Amino acid sequence: MAVPKVCGIETEYAVLLRGTADANPVLASSMLINAYVEHRKVGWDFDDESPGRDARGFGRDGSQPPEIETHLVNTVLTNGARYYVDHAHPEYSTPECADALELVGADKAGERILARSMQASRRLLGPGEEIVVYKNNSDGKGNSYGCHENYLVARQVPFVSLVRNLLPWFVSRQVFTGAGKVGTENGASPVDYQISARADFFEEEVGLETTLKRPLVNTRDEPHADPQKYRRLHVIVGDANLCEVATFLKVGTTAIVLAMIEDDFIDKDLSIIGPVHAVRTVSHDPTCRATLELVDGGSCTAVELQWEFLRLAQKYADETGLEECGGEGVGGDVLKRWEAVLTQLERDPMGLDGQLDWVTKLSLLEAYQSRDGLAWDDPKLALLDLQYHDVRPERSLYERLVRAGKVERLVDETDVITAMTEPPGRTRAYFRGMCLARWPDSVVAANWDSIILDVGSDPLRRIPMMEPLKGSRAYVEKLFDECTTPAELVERLAS
Amino acid sequence: MPEREQKKKSAPKERARETEEVEAAPPKQAEALKEELDDLLDEIDSVLESNAEDFVRSYVQKGGE
Numbered sequence: 001m002a003v004p005k006v007c008g009i010e011t012e013y014a015v016l017l018r019g020t021a022d023a024n025p026v027l028a029s030s031m032l033i034n035a036y037v038e039h040r041k042v043g044w045d046f047d048d049e050s051p052g053r054d055a056r057g058f059g060r061d062g063s064q065p066p067e068i069e070t071h072l073v074n075t076v077l078t079n080g081a082r083y084y085v086d087h088a089h090p091e092y093s094t095p096e097c098a099d100a101l102e103l104v105g106a107d108k109a110g111e112r113i114l115a116r117s118m119q120a121s122r123r124l125l126g127p128g129e130e131i132v133v134y135k136n137n138s139d140g141k142g143n144s145y146g147c148h149e150n151y152l153v154a155r156q157v158p159f160v161s162l163v164r165n166l167l168p169w170f171v172s173r174q175v176f177t178g179a180g181k182v183g184t185e186n187g188a189s190p191v192d193y194q195i196s197a198r199a200d201f202f203e204e205e206v207g208l209e210t211t212l213k214r215p216l217v218n219t220r221d222e223p224h225a226d227p228q229k230y231r232r233l234h235v236i237v238g239d240a241n242l243c244e245v246a247t248f249l250k251v252g253t254t255a256i257v258l259a260m261i262e263d264d265f266i267d268k269d270l271s272i273i274g275p276v277h278a279v280r281t282v283s284h285d286p287t288c289r290a291t292l293e294l295v296d297g298g299s300c301t302a303v304e305l306q307w308e309f310l311r312l313a314q315k316y317a318d319e320t321g322l323e324e325c326g327g328e329g330v331g332g333d334v335l336k337r338w339e340a341v342l343t344q345l346e347r348d349p350m351g352l353d354g355q356l357d358w359v360t361k362l363s364l365l366e367a368y369q370s371r372d373g374l375a376w377d378d379p380k381l382a383l384l385d386l387q388y389h390d391v392r393p394e395r396s397l398y399e400r401l402v403r404a405g406k407v408e409r410l411v412d413e414t415d416v417i418t419a420m421t422e423p424p425g426r427t428r429a430y431f432r433g434m435c436l437a438r439w440p441d442s443v444v445a446a447n448w449d450s451i452i453l454d455v456g457s458d459p460l461r462r463i464p465m466m467e468p469l470k471g472s473r474a475y476v477e478k479l480f481d482e483c484t485t486p487a488e489l490v491e492r493l494a495s
Numbered sequence: 496m497p498e499r500e501q502k503k504k505s506a507p508k509e510r511a512r513e514t515e516e517v518e519a520a521p522p523k524q525a526e527a528l529k530e531e532l533d534d535l536l537d538e539i540d541s542v543l544e545s546n547a548e549d550f551v552r553s554y555v556q557k558g559g560e
Contacts, residue, residue, distance in 0.1 A: 012559040012560065014556050015556075016554070086559060087557060087559045088556070088557035088559065089559045138556075139556040143556045143557060143558045145556060145558065146560040148560070211558060236560065364539075367532055367536060371536055378547075379547040379548040379551045379552075380547045382551045383543060383544055383550055383551055384539075386551065386554055387544065394542065395542050400535070400538065400539055400542070404531075404535050
């Protein structure tokens with residue numbers, strides 16, 4: 001049985017420290033986060049982190065799990081998000097959201113937090129120095145950084161079933177999830193422009209790594225919830241999106257596909273021959289007409305494969321409902337938009353300017369080419385590509401397009417601003433965020449599935465949060481209303 | 496794929512109408528659209544990093560994840 005598709009997005013932002021010879025990105029990332037949270041810093045609790053555990057049930061098999069860098073800046077915000085330095089990037093992990101639309105707002109709130117961090121960092125910098133962040137996925141020189149999605153999945157689903165169905169899913173969904181990129185990297189054969197920023201970086205079908213030999217299906221088995229009941233599917237193949245429609249579709253459609261896998265609803269084998277190569281084939285063809293060979297014979301385009309998934313999803317919605325995927329409202333809207341986007345992709349992908357990042361960016365680049373007569377290798381096009389993702393509101397080309405009314409938005413800006421400080425109401429992020437907002441001095445540490453409170457007398461109290469949907473507003477709002485101290489809260493929770 | 500053909504026909508009317516409108520835009524409107532785009536490109540010119548080649552070359556990140 002499908003479990004509710006609680007979901008979140010973690011984004012590693014690119015960071016530049018300009019105006020100084022010693023442009024240390026770790027230092028720049030730390031300064032950004034410190035500048036934002038200066039007034040209050042609550043640490044992250046690493047006790048339950050186990051990124052080396054493999055979902056396929058076996059040991060490390062020679063692969064190295066990522067090291068946890070506990071000395072770097074790491075903090076939790078009142079909106080339930082985690083904001084920290086990962087490797088040499090500032091990373092923002094949204095709080096757990098109950099559906100795709102809520103996550104669009106939480107993800108956009110992350111962009112605003114980074115923008116405010118840049119502003120706040122100015123007082124820590126010398127004259128002429130500036131920290132600038134970009135929400136993109138590579139530097140054009142073979143260095144990539146991720147935008148990972150996370151979905152709650154039932155533990156009882158065999159991992160092989162996830163792998164079988166997700167490989168064709170990840171290969172084909174690029175047609176609407178791609179953020180677009182000028183050129184290729186990492187040894188891929190040259191093209192002028194491609195759909196996905198990340199496609200050139202995947203080298204394996206399945207695996208535990210995230211930094212080298214990147215796999216399409218990541219097997220990290222770290223549920224951050226009751227491990228008897230849940231998995232957390234850690235998706236590393238997505239691009240960082242700015243277009244809200246793209247994020248909405250990326251998350252909303254993937255949630256429905258996962259629910260179908262959990263309910264064993266996908267009754268045909270959509271496996272592709274050579275999925276790793278197929279990822280590049282799809283990405284390198286902005287006409288969306290390249291064909292893929294299927295394991296059970298025949299061939300089809302990525303869009304045709306998407307129609308297969310959509311038809312199954314429509315049938316699933318009719319027969320089972322979309323209760324666990326945002327209900328009829330959000331889930332129903334996902335289906336409608338999904339169909340509209342596939343229809344337009346077949347007619348003319350450029351008609352999705354303002355909805356999908358790869359098309360919106362391509363449209364801008366083509367406008368410049370036609371005005372200035374630029375060849376694809378002109379550095380100005382590479383600059384436009386980078387600056388599309390600039391997070392400074394006054395410099396971001398994406399934001400210029402939004403302000404010009406050329407990009408469709410799904411979330412009101414006032415709701416985005418609220419999501420910078422207030423947690424989503426329907427997941428345990430509410431409990432985490434409320435504790436931090438009410439008693440910041442008493443929260444010693446927090447992580448996804450627990451929070452440690454100092455109630456004034458030893459010992460510290462650890463409150464487990466192993467159910468992602470408990471600790472929501474419906475569960476605990478009254479409790480927060482009635483308690484005036486963390487000690488009272490702990491006492492009430494124990495009784 | 497006959498089923499797919501069927502789906503295409505049932506695509507939301509709004510989108511179809513939008514596309515038709517763009518295709519059927521009278522010359523005057525097309526001119527206005529072009530002017531609007533030119534204005535936008537001029538505006539973008541004013542916020543672009545000054546030396547594209549230098550900027551792109553020096554834009555280097557460490558790998559992540």
